[in-house]
Amino acid sequence: MTLQIQAVPAFVDNYIWLLRPQNTRECIVVDPGDAAPVLSILYRDALSLGAILITHHHADHTGGITALQAAFPAVKIIGPSSARIPAIEECVHQGDSVELAGLPFQVLEIPGHTLEHIAYYLPPGPWCPSGAVFCGDTLFSGGCGRVFEGNPAMMLASLEKLQELPGQTLLYCAHEYTQANLRFALTVEPDNPDLLARVEQVQRLREAEQPSLPSTIALEGRTNPFLRCHIGVVAESVARHSGQSIADRVTTFAGLRAWKDHF
Numbered sequence: 001m002t003l004q005i006q007a008v009p010a011f012v013d014n015y016i017w018l019l020r021p022q023n024t025r026e027c028i029v030v031d032p033g034d035a036a037p038v039l040s041i042l043y044r045d046a047l048s049l050g051a052i053l054i055t056h057h058h059a060d061h062t063g064g065i066t067a068l069q070a071a072f073p074a075v076k077i078i079g080p081s082s083a084r085i086p087a088i089e090e091c092v093h094q095g096d097s098v099e100l101a102g103l104p105f106q107v108l109e110i111p112g113h114t115l116e117h118i119a120y121y122l123p124p125g126p127w128c129p130s131g132a133v134f135c136g137d138t139l140f141s142g143g144c145g146r147v148f149e150g151n152p153a154m155m156l157a158s159l160e161k162l163q164e165l166p167g168q169t170l171l172y173c174a175h176e177y178t179q180a181n182l183r184f185a186l187t188v189e190p191d192n193p194d195l196l197a198r199v200e201q202v203q204r205l206r207e208a209e210q211p212s213l214p215s216t217i218a219l220e221g222r223t224n225p226f227l228r229c230h231i232g233v234v235a236e237s238v239a240r241h242s243g244q245s246i247a248d249r250v251t252t253f254a255g256l257r258a259w260k261d262h263f
Contacts (some may be wrong), residue, residue, distance in 0.1 A: 003100055003127040007211045008041065011033040013059055013176045015213065017134055020102045024138065026050035028100055030120070030134045031174050035064030039071060048072060053102045054079030054088065055136030056117040061174060062087070075124065076100070080109075080116035103127055108140045112155025113242065114144035121165060132170040132214070135162060140173045141215040142181030142198075144226040146261065152254035156229065159253075163227050166216030178202050178212035184263050185225050188237045188256070194222040200220060227252045 001023045008016040010033050017030040018041060025046065032038050042049060049072040054062055055107045057080075069075055078098060081091040092098060094109035098120070108119040119135040122128055131257045137145035138155075139162050147155045182199050189195055198219070202212045221227050228234045231254040238255040239246045246252050 001127055003103065005128075005132065005170075005214075006041070007213065008037050009176075010037055015172075015174055015176060015211065017172050017174075018229060019103070020047070021099075022185055024050075024101050026101055027052060028103070029068070031055055031061035031136060032064035032068055033062065035067035035071070038064060038068060042071075042247065049075050051076040051078060053098075053105070053120050053134065055119060055134065055138075055174070056080065056114040057082050057084035058114070058137070061136060063145035080118045082116040094118075108133075108161060109179060110135065110158035112150035112158045113137045114146055116148045117158070117186060119162065121169075124166070124168075128170070130168040130170050130216070131166060132172060133162065133165060133217075134172045136174050138162065138173075139171065139220065139224075139226075140175060140181055141171065141178040141213055141220070142185055142224050143177060143211070143260065144224075144257070147257060152257060153250045155257070156250055156253040159226055163217060163221060165217050167216065167221070169217045170214040171220060172214050176212060178215075179206060180224070185223060186259050187263070188225040188259075189228070192223065194219075200225050225256055226253065229256065242245075 004020040006018040008018050008187050010016050016032050019028040028051045077087050078090045079088040092107045095108040098105045110117050119139050121133045124131040145183050173237045178231045205212050225234050229249040235246045235252045241259050
């Protein structure tokens with residue numbers, strides 16, 4: 001059984017992920033902030049919606065739930081335990097497993113951007129030989145989410161949890177932020193050869209109006225400064241920018257995030 005993972009653009013720069021297993025016409029959607037583009041594809045291709053996976057409570061990830069549920073009343077709505085997502089029918093937590101259409105998702109708690117943020121990890125299998133992770137707004141391609149509800153130590157721990165996944169794991173985040181993130185990354189590590197090569201690759205993709213996603217965990221480890229807080233050159237760059245001494249990875253991350261917030 002193979003799996004097609006389709007990017008559904010929404011709003012200005014969101015991606016809703018539509019998972020289409022080969023052996024069924026029942027699909028899964030991740031973080032549907034807007035129902036209209038999802039319904040357009042489902043109706044066009046005569047598909048049904050079996051489940052909605054939610055990573056966190058922000059409206060650009062949850063706003064389409066009501067309309068999708070109205071169109072497909074039997075749909076399962078799965079997500080974190082949060083009073084701010086009243087539509088959730090099945091709350092999941094760290095270590096839980098959810099099997100949908102033969103796909104065995106594992107739940108990871110990754111707080112920081114929001115306190116209840118989770119990710120869905122699909123380990124390697126015939127459905128996806130590399131494995132995949134759907135991580136909402138925690139880890140972005142070339143960057144990471146703002147720390148709205150947690151703190152730097154919490155967010156860094158969540159990023160490091162994702163970085164522990166196998167390097168070939170495909171990264172499906174929820175926004176097309178890669179070019180802007182890589183511009184910032186170049187200010188941090190202007191001499192990183194992997195980063196320089198990636199900037200050119202992403203530019204070609206975007207010029208061809210193609211998504212820059214998915215990335216991989218390994219590629220992020222080589223080019224994403226927020227996963228490189230243990231690297232001396234990153235800490236030194238943050239220290240130069242902030243004019244403050246850097247004590248450890250958390251201090252590096254906090255300085256890096258503050259720098260990016262005002263970039």
